[in-house]
Amino acid sequence: MIPLVYSPEVATARANGDPIVALESTIITHGMPFPQNIETARKVEAEVRAAGATPATIAVLDGTICIGLTDAQLGALGQAGDVAKLSRADLAACIAVRGTGATTVAATMIAAHLAGIDIFATGGIGGVHRGAETSFDISADLHELAQTPVTVVAAGPKAILDIPKTLEVLETFGVPVIAVGQDEVPAFWSRRSGLKAPLRIDDPARIAAAGLLRARLGLPGGQLVVNPIPADAEISRETLGPAIEQALCEADTKGIAAKEVTPFLLQRIHELTEGRSLSANIALVLNNARLAAAIARAFGNARR
Secondary structure, eight states: OOOOOEEEHHHHHHHTOOEEEEEOSHIIIIOOOTTTTHHHHHHHHHHHTTTTTTEEEEEEEEEEEESOOOOOHHHHHHHHHHHHEETTTTTTHHHHOOOEEOHHHHHHHHHHHHHHHHHHESSSSSSSSTTTHHOOOOOHHHHHHHHHOOOEEESSSSSSSSSSHHHHHHHHHHEEESSSSSSBBTTTBBBBSSSSHHHOOOOOHHHHHHEEEEEEEOOOSSSSOOOOOGGGGGHHHHHHHHHHHHHHHHHHHHOGGGGHHHHHHHHHHHHTTHHHHHHHHHHHHHHHHHHHHHHHHHHHHOOO
């Protein structure tokens, strides 16, 4: 039996057939400093509720997959030390040893699918890291999108990645990349990447319909919905470029690799932009939560 429990709020939503939006927990443990991590997690959950859906922040606590966290659990996780960063490779092992871990995009998708949740809101997805032709550093998020039927709303691939190669891998894996509100793929903190989106659908109902049709056609995997950061919160590529390059150079010099790369880069860019990247990150996550809630409602309506 899979050790999986629902928070009281999520259990009630399931019983009533209300729309639910999955949320990851690595943004709490590895993506932002304390106390902004807890404050942001609570704001994101509130945004989902205000948009007519129920938030389900997912984490593994003492070997149990928690679909939805109580406020006390969320607060404790945000201050905990030595929390594992879980992806597909180590999710089962963490559960087996009754450990505690925060879920990445990949692990959140797995848990959401187990719980029957159609949609997941995050900040940005992982992808092909710069220099992957020698490091082979490619996020498990891309493989997960190719095989797990969950629609993921993000502000595009993280700007620290090789975005063109990330899009090429997604195309090879047959993952639909759907832009909302513009024809260009956003680049996390920036609205523009210079790359045309493979698809554009602005209507949440049609995005949900596309997800349901993939299942009916027997196509594996999910959908990636790329939602640009609000214009008043973005940081231009021209401003970000030097900070990203400096952070990448420092990571290489320090020998930082694998799962430690992204947290290091995000923290260093936060410092180099004097906090602007964190403010932008919060704005884009809230924006994604609103859109995900609208798509979750559309999934529910389509099934009635």
